[in-house]
Amino acid sequence: MSFDRSLKIAPSILAADFADFGREVRAVEAEGADWIHIDVMDGHFVPNLTFGPPMVKALRRHVRTVMDVHLMIAPVDPYIDVYADAGADILTAHFEAGPHTHRTLQAIRGAGMRAGLALNPGTSVEVAAPLLDLCDLVCVMTVNPGFGGQRFIHSQVSQIARLREMIGDRPIHIEVDGGVDATTAPLVAAAGADVLVAGSAVFRGGSVDDPSPYGANIRAIRGG
Numbered sequence: 179m180s181f182d183r184s185l186k187i188a189p190s191i192l193a194a195d196f197a198d199f200g201r202e203v204r205a206v207e208a209e210g211a212d213w214i215h216i217d218v219m220d221g222h223f224v225p226n227l228t229f230g231p232p233m234v235k236a237l238r239r240h241v242r243t244v245m246d247v248h249l250m251i252a253p254v255d256p257y258i259d260v261y262a263d264a265g266a267d268i269l270t271a272h273f274e275a276g277p278h279t280h281r282t283l284q285a286i287r288g289a290g291m292r293a294g295l296a297l298n299p300g301t302s303v304e305v306a307a308p309l310l311d312l313c314d315l316v317c318v319m320t321v322n323p324g325f326g327g328q329r330f331i332h333s334q335v336s337q338i339a340r341l342r343e344m345i346g347d348r349p350i351h352i353e354v355d356g357g358v359d360a361t362t363a364p365l366v367a368a369a370g371a372d373v374l375v376a377g378s379a380v381f382r383g384g385s386v387d388d389p390s391p392y393g394a395n396i397r398a399i400r401g402g
């Protein structure tokens with residue numbers, strides 16, 4: 179996985195058919211997904227519950243691009259090794275998930291994965307400053323995490339621009355997650371984001387048996 183700042187679309191399987199994840203992943207990659215974004219929720223850190231390590235491991239053999247695992251769980255540290263074993267390429271933990279984010283990011287890299295730091299909308303991006311050299315990706319949440327299909331929080335655009343300044347020429351991706359569609363994507367891309375997570379805006383209108391809308395949706399988010 180080499181670093182570049184080209185625009186990447188990372189469909190979130192939170193908006194896919196939960197009974198058919200393997201085929202959904204293959205369909206959306208065939209339709210142009212750059213990465214696959216996997217939302218792990220614990221019903222504790224966020225008020226929703228999705229799935230855990232065995233599901234992520236089972237998905238690994240279907241993902242040919244980059245498996246981008248977004249942990250919305252607390253605590254994180256006891257689960258880092260199982261997500262490495264599950265085959266995550268990038269493992270992202272929330273700043274708000276515990277008091278020892280620095281240690282968590284070190285442990286993620288220590289387990290052989292790329293380390294991501296996610297920031298809730300209520301958290302200033304300035305908190306990332308002492309952590310950036312431990313990060314391969316910073317995920318700016320543009321909704322409060324927990325559910326797909328929520329409204330994009332516009333005040334986060336200036337936080338993305340500030341983070342872009344803070345990162346400078348360091349090889350750190352800026353990912354944006356929540357409410358990204360063809361209307362909001364240009365705003366976050368202009369502010370400096372290079373990885374756009376999109377759930378409902380990618381999967382709407384299509385299915386594994388009729389996946390061409392996925393491709394049209396991805397192209398629309400990418401900007402035509």
Ligand code: DX5
Pocket residue numbers: 190192193215217248321322323324325326327328355356357358375376377378379
């Ligand atoms: C929100 C998740 C997102 C979510 C995005 O808690 O982290 O990845 O699936 O969904 P949309 O694109 O529908 O806002």
Ligand code: ZN
Pocket residue numbers: 190215216217248355375
């Ligand atoms: Zn996510």
